[in-house]
Amino acid sequence: MLAFFKGLGVGLLCLLLFLAGVIFNVEFLKNNSNELHFSTDLSVKMPIKADSFTASIEFYSNENLSKKLILTNEDKESIDSSFKSIFERVKNNGICVEKEYTLKPHFAQKDSFKLPMGQRLEASLDCEFKEMEIFDNLFKDILKEIEKSEFIAVSNPKIHPKISPLILEENEKILNKELISKAYSLESVYSIDLNKTCTLKSIRTNSMKDRKPIQNFNKEQEQVLNALIGFTCK
Structure with missing residues (x-):
């Protein structure tokens, strides 16, 4: 008989924990249902000038x-x-x-x-x-x-x-600043479009490591920096 009540108690405890979890998830989703997360591509570019x-x-x-x-x-x-x-x-x-x-x-x-x-x-x-x-x-x-x-x-x-790689590196610094500035300027754009308060959360740029000299390039060639930028809107 004692074993029966122990088993019944454990079952009730599990049921209460389950109901508490459901209530927590519902409340959590309710509180966060208006939050929006998304990513978009962004690129900046500039003309390349030969140094030799x-x-x-x-x-x-x-x-x-x-x-x-x-x-x-x-x-x-x-x-x-x-x-x-x-x-x-x-x-x-x-x-x-x-x-x-x-x-x-x-x-x-x-x-x-x-x-x-x-x-x-x-x-x-x-x-x-x-x-x-x-x-x-x-x-x-x-x-x-x-x-x-x-x-x-x-x-x-x-x-x-x-x-030379040095020119590419200097250009990349300029492009990074321009890309960050553009990314932050999109906060207000998305805030107006979505009627929410949007915040820049992440910037992932493409890698430009192992730079090598560029030869035989077109005079109109441009150096491009691409990035994936993430936003959260509430």
Whole structure:
């Protein structure tokens, strides 16, 4: 009989705890039914300005040299003298690294025979600089040397803007400030739209770690910072 009353007591206790939990949940939901939580995407951007440039200059045989079957010692000395002048100017400028020129006969294959067709000349410069004016002046001097040569031609430079990780990091600081300012300004916008008091609760931005230099970018390219922002409205 005692066991029966003990079991009945435990059952009643469990029932009371269950009812208390239901009442608590109902009251909790009732008190929080007007609270709204949501997230939205936000992005800010700014133009990227290059802080340096890379360029390549290619030298090759002009029409005269490409059809010249035999080179005299005087011809070879003329070509060598031209490149010495060009490379000396490049060395003094300090923004380019030259690759030694190569000069060799060019042959065409016909009926298992190699027929001399002319001369093949190859040389190049790899350059990196911060100011276009410095490079432009160097290239003008190179063109003057080329104009005096009977055998050498030069291509138009291929110039590519370059952005260092430092520039990206500085831009990111600016974008972070702008994004935070925009996020807080949305509190009043959502408060009016929803007729509630909305508060910014979280900002999760995309990661920009392991930055690497950006090369070959479009002049209109922009740096973008995206974020997921969370709000609570009561």
